[in-house]
Amino acid sequence: MGLGAPEIILILAAVLLLFGGKKIPEMMKGLGKGMKDFKDAQNGHVTEPAPAPVVTEVKE
Template structure:
């Protein structure tokens, strides 16, 4: 299992957008920043 490349990162971001929707992304980033 190699490291993540650009295609994998883009795929993960796309899945996150589908699961959480665009509105929750800023909240998610705030949570990561605080954590």
């Protein structure tokens, strides 16, 4: 028993409603970067993570 077209469409619609159209590309970019880092780590190509950005503006 697998997922058919109606189920996949329903799942995609639910994800779109939950996260919105602007957040989904950011999530996919993060997912792709995570998969690339995972594969690189499996192959022994570990790179140092980029330093965290420095925040200079404080909102009150």
